[in-house]
Amino acid sequence: MTEAAERSIVKTLTQMCRARGMRDGTVLLDVLVRAHRDSVNVAPSDVPDEFSLPNGLSKGKAADFANEILSAAGAKVSGKRGELLPMVMIVTALPLEADAVAEYLDAIREVEHPTTGSLYQVGRFPGPPAFDVAVVVTAPGNESAAMETERAIHQFHPTIALFVGVAGGVKDDVAVGDVVAADYVYDYSSAKEGEGFIHARVKTAKATYAAIQRARVVASTKAWVAVVKRDSPTSDSGEPAALIKPIAAGPRLLASTGAPTALWIKEHANDALAVEMEGYGFHAALSAYPDIEAIVVRGISDVVDGKSAQSDKAWQPVAASRAAAFALTVAAGLVRSAEAKRSSR
Structure with missing residues (x-):
């Protein structure tokens, strides 16, 4: 074992124990x-009592933690005790979005954050290729998305992070049931306001290059469409499209394209196809972790002028399922690419 590898393990061990309050x-x-x-x-029988007992962990939980350290430190493990699979983190804002993701996973279990008590679903995408998925539920808003994303990164140390959910379409280029993977996310709420004036200061977050490239391939091949678990609620809807375009994220829920905020978005973020409330906060948290591939994927559950409770009930689960299918197909491609790079070294 090289000195560099051991230093990486020591550093990761120290950081993760500190982050989780372990002694x-x-x-x-x-x-x-x-x-x-x-x-x-690491098997449960390998864990010394001097670690598991003071930290109130079973041997199994302690072994899981040890294997997380190995994975986070970049150790490639395989062999008779099973292979550590890549970890993909999917962040959602609503329980129905998390449920849509969970439909694509096997062996789902509940994981509790040891410090905050935050609850996550962790399952396995069967592939190929197979990988583990941690599903995070935040709450509406960029601030909550940023906080919960940061917290979950420290919990799971993912190699890929995706925000998956529903959004409202704001341009004729996109229809209900389509999917938008955002190459850029605009924070339209940022502005300078004074007496008699408001100056836009729109902030922009960008998905990672590899994630955008993979999303383009998935959109063009349309292989993700066959994966979708939920059928369209209407018999006359055609095959959904996937578009790689910007979206706008801010604090307001829009119900009309004639609303002041909608007109503001049209003026200052005119190429945004959809509007939502969490994507910028998600990317703000990921900006400190450039090695994690990241992109926001939204299923269009309504167009702003046609929004209604009845339409939302029919289309939100379908739009969320389509976004999940697209996002997991993107994740599979990114995992496959990373595995090919490792095997060629």
Whole structure:
């Protein structure tokens, strides 16, 4: 084992123990080094009592934590104890969006954040390729999305992060049931206001290059359409389109394209196809983690002028399912690409 690899494990061990309020992390070091050297996972029987007992963990939970450290430190483990799969994190704002993602996963279990008590669903996308998925539910708004995304990054150390949910279309280019993968997300609410004037200061977040490239391929091949779990609520709707275009994210729920905020977006973020409330906050949190591939994927559940409770009830679950199918297809492509790069080294 190289000195650089050991330093990476020590650094990750220290950071993760501190982040989760765990004590006596140094007693795990020998176990982690051996597991790395032998290219295997840490088994529950490998965990010393000096670590599990003071931290109130079962041997199984402690072994899971040790394997998270190996994964976060970049250790490639395989062999008779099973392979650590890549971790993909999917952030949603609404329970129905999280439920739509969960329909594509196997072996779902509940995971509780050891410090805050935040609850997550963690399951496995069967592939190919297979990977683990942590589903995060925030609450409406950029601030909540940023906070919960940051918290979940420290919990799961993902290699890929996607925001998946529904949105309202604001241009004729997009129809109900379509999917928009956002190459850019605008924070339209940023402005300078004085007596008698408002000056727009729209802020922009960009998806990562690899995620945009993969989204373009998925959109063009349309393979994701066959994966969708939920049928259209109307018999006359055609095959959904997927577009790689900007969206706008801000604090207001729009019900009319003639509303002042809608007109503001049209003037200052004119190429945005859809409007939602969390995408900019999601990217704000990810901006500190450039190694995590990230993009926002939204299913169009309504067009702003046609929004109604009845339409939302019919289309939101379908739009969320289509967004989940598209996002997971993008994630599979990114995982496949990363595996090919590792095998060629």
